[in-house]
Structures are given as C-alpha cells and as structure tokens.
Amino acid sequence: MPLAEAKVSIEDRGFQFGDGIYEVIRTYGGRPFSLEAHLARLDRSATALALTQPYSRAEWTDYILEGIKRADYPEAKIYLQITRGVAPRDHAYSDEATPTVVMTVREFHPLDRSVQATGVDAMTTEDIRWGRCDIKSLNLLANVLARQKVKQAQVFEAILVNAGLVTEGAISNVMVVQGETVVTAPEGPRILSGVTRGIVLDLALSEGLSIQERFVSQPDLYEANEVFLTGTTVEVLAVIRIDGKVIGDGRPGPIAQRLAASFTSRVG
Numbered sequence: 281m282p283l284a285e286a287k288v289s290i291e292d293r294g295f296q297f298g299d300g301i302y303e304v305i306r307t308y309g310g311r312p313f314s315l316e317a318h319l320a321r322l323d324r325s326a327t328a329l330a331l332t333q334p335y336s337r338a339e340w341t342d343y344i345l346e347g348i349k350r351a352d353y354p355e356a357k358i359y360l361q362i363t364r365g366v367a368p369r370d371h372a373y374s375d376e377a378t379p380t381v382v383m384t385v386r387e388f389h390p391l392d393r394s395v396q397a398t399g400v401d402a403m404t405t406e407d408i409r410w411g412r413c414d415i416k417s418l419n420l421l422a423n424v425l426a427r428q429k430v431k432q433a434q435v436f437e438a439i440l441v442n443a444g445l446v447t448e449g450a451i452s453n454v455m456v457v458q459g460e461t462v463v464t465a466p467e468g469p470r471i472l473s474g475v476t477r478g479i480v481l482d483l484a485l486s487e488g489l490s491i492q493e494r495f496v497s498q499p500d501l502y503e504a505n506e507v508f509l510t511g512t513t514v515e516v517l518a519v520i521r522i523d524g525k526v527i528g529d530g531r532p533g534p535i536a537q538r539l540a541a542s543f544t545s546r547v548g
C-alpha cells in the first residue's frame with residue numbers, strides 16, 4: 281500500500297516502548313543480498329525478546345521478493361520491523377498481543393564510488409548503549425544521539441568506545457588492521473553481529489590474512505595501520521581520519537582496498 285495509507289495504533293508497543301526488532305537488507309542486481317543471514321538474525325532477535333515471529337523464513341522470503349518486484353527499483357533497501365503489538369500501556373506484556381509487522385521497500389542509492397576511493401572521516405564517542413547490542417532492537421536512542429553528533433561534526437560515522445575499548449560504529453562494524461592482521465570486536469552482547477562483518481572476516485581468511493576477534497583500545501585505534509567500516513549500506517569503507525588524527529598514511533590502505541575489491545566481486 282502507499283506509505284501514507286499505512287497506520288499504526290498509538291498503543292502499539294513499538295511506539296510506546298520501542299518494544300520490537302528490525303532488519304535492513306539491500307539488493308544487488310535486484311536480488312536481496314544475504315537474505316538467509318538477515319532472516320536468521322531476525323529470528324535470533326525475536327527469540328531474545330520472546331517475540332512471536334509472524335512468518336516463517338519461506339514466507340518472509342516470498343513477501344520480500346514480491347515487494348522488490350512490485351517496487352521495481354534498480355536497487356532497493358528493504359526494512360522489516362516487528363513489534364510486540366497493540367496493548368494498553370504497561371511495561372510488562374501478555375503473550376496475547378498480535379505482533380505488528382511492517383515492511384517498506386525504498387529505492388537504494390549506493391555510496392558514491394568516489395567516497396570509497398578517498399575514504400571517510402570518523403569520530404569517537406562514548407558507547408552509552410544497553411547490555412544487549414546483539415539484538416537488533418528498535419531502541420536506537422544511543423545510536424540516534426551518536427549519529428546526530430556525526431551530523432554536527434560533518435564526519436561519516438561515530439566509532440563507539442566502551443570503557444576505553446572500541447565496540448563498533450553507530451551504524452556499522454569497525455575493523456582495525458595491525459600489520460597483516462584484521463582485528464574486530466568479538467561477537468557477543470557488546471556489538472551487533474553484522475552480516476557484512478561475517479562475510480568480510482571470511483574473505484580476509486580466504487585472502488590469507490589472519491583475523492583476531494578481540495577489542496582494541498582507543499589509543500590502538502589511532503595507531504592502527506588501517507581502519508575500515510563494514511555494513512549493509514557502507515560495504516567495506518576505509519576510515520582515513522578519526523577525531524582529526526590521520527590513520528596510516530591518510531589514504532585507504534592496501535588491506536581495506538583488497539577486501540573492498542573481494543567484497544565487490546562477492547556481491548556480483
């Protein structure tokens with residue numbers, strides 16, 4: 281239906297409490313990329329919050345493919361959201377509410393290739409999020425505040441730092457190159473396990489690079505040979521300056537470039 285015709289009750293728990301989950305998927309060549317991995321993460325998020333999944337993966341897949349076909353954009357960004365549903369406002373919930381499900385399909389405009397070629401500026405900011413960042417929940421207030429700082433500072437991304445350790449970006453995962461090793465925060469409650477993160481780590485291994493899943497400190501971030509971001513919308517994107525400090529030689533480094541190239545061939 282047209283966006284303007286879609287309505288949600290003011291008693292929806294997504295509106296009242298941010299009590300829900302979401303996923304963002306993009307297409308390459310009109311086909312949804314890594315759909316299985318995104319739907320698997322949606323299942324994990326639902327399970328973690330004891331939310332009833334309204335559809336099986338096969339049903340989700342059918343709806344997504346139909347949405348892409350009907351929207352008929354060259355490339356699309358598909359947003360899925362499930363909330364716990366409508367109920368009189370009370371923090372605790374009953375199992376009776378029917379989940380509210382929303383899917384939007386919008387045109388996706390990939391990042392300009394020149395941005396990839398030059399790399400981007402980032403800033404650090406304190407990671408003030410809750411203790412279950414592995415759940416892709418609608419509660420994005422800390423990310424909202426971080427992204428507003430990004431906008432004000434006119435940089436590309438906020439790198440979140442928790443107790444002196446780098447966790448991830450506000451909308452991406454962060455990887456650091458130390459010598460020939462790609463280092464990134466381990467999966468667990470402190471980060472969202474990015475679909476792109478997993479693919480890029482596999483690519484790094486198949487390129488003969490070593491990988492380490494551990495936290496790096498903020499000083500180590502500034503001292504890294506290279507830093508890059510991974511994510512559905514950013515793909516593999518080199519960071520050339522953080523908080524005004526130049527990373528490496530101030531250009532996308534060889535490993536980020538190699539991984540960006542293998543990621544491009546991987547997505548076809």
Ligand code: PLP
Nearest residue numbers: 451452453472474475476511512
């Ligand atoms: N970390 C956060 C906080 C994100 O919001 C995202 C994506 O939106 C990512 C990481 C990257 O995840 P993915 O590669 O699955 O898009």
